[in-house]
Amino acid sequence: MATAAAADRVQRHTDEAVNRAIHAEMLERLVYFALHPERIEERLEQLDSEWDIERALEANASTFALGGLTLGFAVDRRWLALPVLVSGFLLQHAMQGWCPPLPVLRRLGFRTQREIDRERYALKALRGDFRQVEDAMERLQAVRAERGEPEQYWPQ
Incomplete structure (x- = not known):
């Protein structure tokens, strides 16, 4: 399961x-x-x-990725690093069950x-x-x- x-x-x-x-x-x-x-x-x-922890992670990752893309195209290309970083976090979470935002979200009470x-x-x-x-x-x-x-x- x-x-x-x-x-x-x-x-x-x-x-x-x-x-x-x-x-x-x-x-x-x-x-x-x-x-x-x-x-x-x-x-x-x-x-x-x-919202469970998975939904919170997905929503936050999507928000940061879209924000990074928007800022990357509208303001400065260096913002494009943000969606890359967020994607790496999501991959890490999928593979290991942990990523840097996880402890913060758990402390906030996400279950x-x-x-x-x-x-x-x-x-x-x-x-x-x-x-x-x-x-x-x-x-x-x-x-x-x-x-x-x-x-x-x-x-x-």
Whole structure:
């Protein structure tokens, strides 16, 4: 899974204190929403519009590259070095999961899509969205037990 690999690379290349702070902030929010379940829907909508670290990097890189091109053609050719530099950063991020803007964006609180999804699924669990799945699994296990099927058996 490419998304999981990218998220892992970003977290591996982020200072551990920053990773812990991002995780702690999420836990604080989850505690709040466990105490205020009527606000979960609002938070889920906020998560739908939250920019992940990849989107932030892409938007910033595009802005700097286009700005460098514009300034390079309109003001001074030396500005053309900016899009080259930004492209190098994007390639470095694609290959290694790290580039110079990454630590700044992480400290600003930008999260990976996986980190955002963890909060989303935790909120849905608090809201009770997965109770039907749990009920279905219990019914399935009861049927398997009646048939004498092993618990590890999954039909193809």
